[in-house]
Amino acid sequence: MMVKTYEFSIVASGLSSAVEDFADQFFDAGCDDAAVAFQKGHIVLDFAREAESIGDAIASAVAAVEAAGAKVERIEPDPLVNLSDIAARCGLTRAALTQYAKGQRSRDFPAPSVRVTSDSPLWDWATVARWLYAQRKLSREAAVEAEAVRLANTALAAGDRPLAAPLAQRLRAYEQTLEAA
Amino acid sequence: MAKRPSHPNEEIEAAVSHAEALGWSWSKVGGHAWGRLLCPHHDRDGCVLFVWSTPRNPENHARQLLRQIARCPHAKQEDDGEDL
Numbered sequence: 001m002m003v004k005t006y007e008f009s010i011v012a013s014g015l016s017s018a019v020e021d022f023a024d025q026f027f028d029a030g031c032d033d034a035a036v037a038f039q040k041g042h043i044v045l046d047f048a049r050e051a052e053s054i055g056d057a058i059a060s061a062v063a064a065v066e067a068a069g070a071k072v073e074r075i076e077p078d079p080l081v082n083l084s085d086i087a088a089r090c091g092l093t094r095a096a097l098t099q100y101a102k103g104q105r106s107r108d109f110p111a112p113s114v115r116v117t118s119d120s121p122l123w124d125w126a127t128v129a130r131w132l133y134a135q136r137k138l139s140r141e142a143a144v145e146a147e148a149v150r151l152a153n154t155a156l157a158a159g160d161r162p163l164a165a166p167l168a169q170r171l172r173a174y175e176q177t178l179e180a181a
Numbered sequence: 182m183a184k185r186p187s188h189p190n191e192e193i194e195a196a197v198s199h200a201e202a203l204g205w206s207w208s209k210v211g212g213h214a215w216g217r218l219l220c221p222h223h224d225r226d227g228c229v230l231f232v233w234s235t236p237r238n239p240e241n242h243a244r245q246l247l248r249q250i251a252r253c254p255h256a257k258q259e260d261d262g263e264d265l
Contacts, residue, residue, distance in 0.1 A: 005241070023231040024212035032213070033237040035245035038229040039252065046249055048241035 003050050006057035008077065008149060010034075012043040012070040029068035034061070043070055054148040055171045059164035062156070075152045080114055080122040089125070090138045106135070126150035133178070140178065147174050188215060188232065192243035197232060200250050205230075222255030 015022060017038040026036050026045065034045040045065060051057035062072050077089075083101060087094045099105040110131050112121030129146035132138035151170050152163065160166050185207045188194040197207065197218065204221035213233060220228035230249055236242035 005238075017229050020210075021212055023210065023214040023217075023233075027213035027233065032233060032235070033241065035233075035236075035242060035249055036231045037249045039249070040226070040228075040254075044249070046245040048238065048245060 003052055005048050005050050006054050006145070007046070007048050008058060008061075008075055010045045010047065010061060010065050010075055011073045012045065012065050013073055014071040015043060015069055017043070025068040026065070026070075030064040031061075031068065042073065053168070053171070054145045055152075055167040056164060058148060058152045059162065059167050062152070062163050072156060074156065075149050077125070077149065079125050079146075079150050079153060081125045081128070082120060082122055086123065086125070086128055086132075089129075090132050090142075092137060124150070130178070143178065144171065144175060147171065185209075185216065189234075190239040190243070192240055193232060193236075193246065196243045196246040196250070199247065200230070203250065203253075205250070205253075218250075220253045220255050227255060228253045 015025065023036050026034065031045060031047075033049050034047045037044045037046070045061075047057070047061050049057040049061055051060065058075060062075075065072050078085075081089070083097045084094055086092075087097050096105070100109045103109065108131070110123060110127045113124045113127070114122040126143075126146040126149070129138055129143045133140055133143035148167070148171055151167055151174075155163055155166055155170075188197055197216070200218050201207065205218045206223075207216050207218055210217045210231070213235070214231045215234040216232050218230040218232065220230075222228070228249075230246065232246065233242060
C-alpha cells in the first residue's frame, strides 16, 4: 500500500493550556505532525499524518492525543455542511449546488439531515460526497475520506477503542459498496 | 514589541510573521515548542497557537499554522500595505 499524507483536525478537551508542559505532552505522545492550538475553549490539533490509509491515520492520531492525556471530542472537517461548504469541498460553484439542491440539475441530490425546516439546512458530508462521487464530481478518495471521518465520529461517540480495527473493517465494507454502485 | 528570535525554518518563520502582521504576539515557552502565539484577543477566550522547533515536516507545519491563523475569529484586518 502507498503511504499518503492525510489532513484532518482533532478537537479535544481535558488539558489546561495554562500548564507549562501543555504542548510537550502532545509532542511526546507523537503529535509532532500536528499544530496544537487552543481555540474557542477547545484544544484543536491540525494533523498532517502519513499513513497507509485514512483510517490508520485517524486511529493512530486519536490514540496519540489520548496518550497525551486529552479527551478526544470529535474529528473534523465538520461532518455537517451547508451548500457553501459543499461547494468549497468539491470545487463546484455555490450556484451549481443551489441548482442541484433544488432539483434543477438532477433529481436525486441527497436530502438535508439537520435543520431541514429552516432556511439554512445542513447536509451530512459523507452522504453528499458519495452522491458527488457517483456523479463524477468528486474523487473516490475524497468520498472515502468523508466516510472515514463520519465513521470515526460514530465510533468515538460509541466509545469504540482502539479505533483502528473497527474503522478499517467498516471502511472496507464502504469501499465495496462504492465498487458495487 | 519585544524582539523574538527567527524560526530556523523559512516557511514557519513566514507564517509567524504573517500572524504578527495580523496582530498576534509571540512568547517563549520551554520544551519542544519554539514559541506560543497569542491572537489579538488577549484573554481567556483568545486563541493560543503553539509552534514546534522541530516539527515532523516543517512545510506541513507552516501550512497548518496558516490555516489555524485563518480560523481565528478575533483577527484584525491586515493592513493594505503588503510590505513583507
